[in-house]
Amino acid sequence: MMIKMLKLFSIFTLSITSCTLFPKEETLLAKCKKSNGEVIKIYFVSLGATTNDVIQVRRANESTPIKVFENYNYLTSAKLLNDTSLQLILTDTAYHDSNRKSDTVIVNVK
Secondary structure (H helix, E strand, O other): OHHHHHHHHHHHHHHHHHOOOOOOEEEEEEEEEOOOOOEEEEEEEEOOOOOOOEEEEEEOOOOOOOEEEOOOOEEEEEEEOOOOEEEEEEEOOOOOOOOOOOEEEEEEOO
16 A cells, blocks of 8 residues: 555656646747847747746857846847847836836847
8 A cells, every 4th residue: 555655656746847837938029140140039938827927138049048138028129239239129018007118228249
């Protein structure tokens, strides 16, 4: 009986640890190509019901973000100003505040 309970507990533990309750969803919003051919990508990342959605700036073949924006959920525009500066215009559309305006941010993509 004890062995059977240990097996059931092991199966239950394995199923809980191997399943993702809230899968990470990534949506590519924009990409910009630098003069050296390197591509910078901007993603909207939804991490589940218990965490905030974010906008991430990443190099094309890397999973580590250059910059993460937690207070925004909408990308109005993205453009490279030069090979080291990326201009983003971001908005948070979650709040219905008529005074809420878009913010312009510059990200160092050296």
